[in-house]
Amino acid sequence: MRCYHALKHLSEIAPFIRVIGSYPREAVYLGRESEAHSVWREVLYPLPASSSHPRSQRLRVGIVGYGRFGRFLSKHLREGQSDVWAINLREEEDFTQEAVADGLVPEKNYYQGYNNIQKFLSNTLDVIVFTVSVLSFEEVLTSFVPYLTTELIVDVLSVKVHPYQIMKKLVHESCDVLCSHPMFGPDSGKDSWVGLPFMYHKIRVKDFHRCARFLSFFEGKGCRMISMSCSEHDRIASASQFITHLTARVLSALDLKPSDIDTKGFKTLLALVESANKDSFDLFFALFKHNEFSSQQLRLMESALNKVKDQLYEKEAQQLLAKERGQEGEKEIVFNSRVESLAPSRTAYITDIARKMKEQGIDVIALSVGQPDFEPPLNVTEAAIKACRDHTKYTEVNGLSVLRQEISKYLKTKNTEYSPEEILCSSGAKQSIFQAVLALCRPGDEVLIPAPYWVSYPEITKLSGATPKFVETLEEDNFCLTPEQLEREITLNTRLLILCNPSNPTGHVYSRDQLEKLASVLERHPQVFVLSDEIYEKVLFEGEHISFASLPGMHDRTLTVNGFSKGFSMTGYRLGYLAGPKRIISACAKIQSHNTTCPSSITQYAAISALRDTDESYFTESNAGFKKKRDIVLAYLKKAGVECPVPTGAFYVFFSVKQFLTEATGLTTSEELCVYLLEKCHVGLVPGEAFGLAGFVRVSYATSVPVLEEAMERITKGLLELKH
Secondary structure, rough: OOHHHHHHHHHOOOOOOOOOOOOOOOEEEEEOOOOOOOOOOOEEEOOOOOOOOOOOOOOEEEEEOOHHHHHHHHHHHHHOOOEEEEEEOOOOOOHHHHHHOOOOOEEEOOOOOHHHHHHHHHOOOOOOEEOOHHHHHHHHHHHHHHHHOOOEEOOOOOOOHHHHHHHHHHHOOOOOOEEEEEEEOOOOOOOOOOEEEEEEEEEOOOOHHHHHHHHHHHHHHEEEEEEOOOOHHHHHHHHHHHHHHHHHHHHOOOOOOOOOOOOHHHHHHHHHHHHHHOHHHHHHHHHHOOOOOOOOHHHHHHHHHHHHHHHHHHHHHHHHHHHHOOOOOOOOOOOOHHOOOOOHHHHHHHHHHHHHHHHHOOOEEEEOOOOOOOOOOOOHHHHHHHHHHHOOOOOOOOHHHHHHHHHHHHHHHHOOOOOHEEEEOOHHHHHHHHHHHHOOOOOEEEEEEOOOOOHHHHHHHHOOOOOOEEOOOOHHHOOOOOOOOHHHHHHOOOOEEEEOOOOOOOOOOHHHHHHHHHHHHHHOOOOOOOEEEOOOOOEEEOOOOOOHHHHHOHHHHEEEEEEEOOOOOOHOOOOEEEEOHHHHHHHHHHHHHHOOOOOOOHOOOOOOHHHHHHHHHHHHHHHHHHHHHHHHHHHHHOOOOOOOOOOOEEEEEEEOOOOOOOOOOOOHHHHHHHHHHHHOOOOOOOEEEHHHOOOOOEOOOOOOHHHHHHHHHHHHHHHHHHHH
8 A cells, every 4th residue: 555655646746757556466456435434545455256357467448339440449459468349339330241350259259239238248348448430429328328337438539528528427437437539540550659649538537557557558559648638639639630631621522633743742632632531521520510619720711711812812913913004113002802802882883973973964863872861850960069169079989978878778768778888889880880790700700691781791791801691581571581591591600690670771670570580590509699780770660670689588699780870860970889798899999999989079969969859759750751752662663563562661662673674675784774774864773783682773762752753753764664
C-alpha cells in the first residue's frame, strides 16, 4: 500500500512521469470500499473469479462494429497480446467471411447481429470498444446497457462531445468510461503508428490499472498520447479533420481526373479525394451534425472562398481598367469588394430618370418614392423650431433618455416590453437595420429575405459579409411568407429572418394567426433571430398590427425596427429606432458611436412631441386619405384589366404585368414596361425586379389625389394600348 501511495504521489507532482502501477503476479487488483467510512479509501481485494483475470495475463477486449476500423483495431490488438472478441450488429453488413479470414471463429470469438449481444458479453471482457458509426452510436450503446457490469467502456468515434454525453447518460456507474480518438485509420496507420496522435479523456475511471493497460497498448505502438477534453477535441478537429473531409468532398464533386501532366500537388489532391471517399458520407455528415464547431468552419470556408474569388475579380477589374485607360501614370482606384457587389437602388434609378425628364421640361409624375405628401403634425414642427433655438448639441449615442422613455411607453401599447436601455435611436430606420445586420451577421451566415422585399435588405446583408437567401412568396398568399416555406428554407447557417410588416412593396399585413405559425417554426430553430421592420405600422386600413416581439417566445429573439418617417410624415427628419435584447443593442450602439454618433438633437425633440402630443385624429385622417388613394389605384387598374390582391396597409399597390409581357408588345420584363410607361406616358413606377420578383410593378400612391388620378389615367391608357 505504501508503494502504491508513493507512486501515486510521484505521478501527481511529476506529470512527465507515467506510473502504470505495481501488482504481485498472484493477481490481486486495486478496488475501493466505503464501509463505515465517510470518504473512499483504496484497498486490495482478492480477484473475483467471475470477472477479473491476473494482471499479467492478456487483456480481454471486445470490439463492437467490424467495419474497416474495427477490423484494423482487432488485428493490432491481437498482435499486441490481447484476446479479442468482435461483434457486428448490422444485419445488412455480414462480415463473417472477413472475420474468418482474420482468424476469428464464428460463435466463438466473432458474432453477428443484435441477438448475439449476450453471447458476446458472456466472454468476461475487460474492455469494450465501440467502433460503430457516430450516427448509430446511441442506438447501439442502448442495446448493450442492460447487460454491462464492470467493464471499461471505450468509444473511438471521430467526434467526442456527442459520445461523451451519451455514455455519461446511459452507462451505469459500475462501469468505467473512456473517450478516445485514434487520429489515424487503416490507411494512415497501415505501416506504423509511431508519432501518430491518440487523444483520450478519462470520463470515469475507478480501475486505473485496467485503463492504463489499455492506453499503454497504443503508447507501446509509438502513438503520441494526448490527454484532452472532449470539447477541446471537437473545437480543434473541426478545423482539421472536418476541413480535410470537406475539402475532399468539394474536390470529389469536381470529378477530378488524373492526366499525363499532373503536378505533385495535384496528385496530392487526388490522393486526398481517394482517401476521403473510402469513408462513408454518413461519417462526413456525422462530423458536421455532431460537432458544434463544424458549421462555423463551413461558414469560414465559404467566406474564404468568396474572399479569394473577390481577389481574382478585383485583379481582373484592375487589369481591364488599366487597359481601358491606356495611360501611364494614372492612378487607379480599387474599391472594397463588398461595395462593388452592391446593386444601386432601382427606386432611386427610376426617380433620377424622371427628374432628368422634368429638367427637360417634360411633365413627369413620379409614383416611385414612398413618402407621404402631407406635412407632419403641427406640434412636431413647432417642437423642431424650438429645438433649433434650445437644443443644438450632441446627445447620448443611444438617443435622449427622455425620448427612449417615450418610445418604451409606446411599445408597451404594442404589448412589447423594452426598457430605455434596450432602445437605440438612429438617423433613420435604414441605419437601425444596417447596424442590426452588421452586428449580428457574420461571413457564411444566411439571412432569409421573403421576396418581394424592400430594395436595401439584400445590399445591407452583403455589406455585413452574410449571404442573402431569398424566399419567393406567392400572389395567392398575398405575398406573405408561409410556415411551410420558412421551415423548408432554414438551415444550420440561418442567422436572421427579415420580416417587413406591413410590407414594402406589397402593402400587405400579416395576421396574428400567420405570425403565430411563423413563430411556431422558429421555436424549433433557436439559432435564428428575427428583424421585424414595422416602419409602416401606423398606416393601416383594417384589422390590427401585431408586433412580432409580442408573440410568445419571440421577445428575446426579435429586433424591432420602427421610426417616424411614414406614420408621422417625418421622412426628412431622419429618425428611426431599434428595440431588442440589451447585448445586441449595445453592439449596435458601438457601431453607431463610430459612425453618426447620435441622431440630430433637433429631430429627437421633434420626435418626443410626436409621441407625446400628436392627436389620434392625425392618423385617422391620414389613413382615410391613403385608403381613398388605394381605391383609386385599384379602380383604374381594373379598367386596364389588372386584378390584384387588395393591400391593407402602407401606401403601395403591387400588381402583376405578366399579361403585357408578350411577343406582340415586344416587352419581356417589368423593367422594360416601366421604361415604356415613363417614356410614353410620363409616369415613373418601380419594376418588380428591384424587389426580387419579376413580372410585377409597384405603385406608390403617397401623393395628392389630383396628381394620382392624372397618373393612373395615363397608366391605364398606356396599358390598354399594349393590348390593342
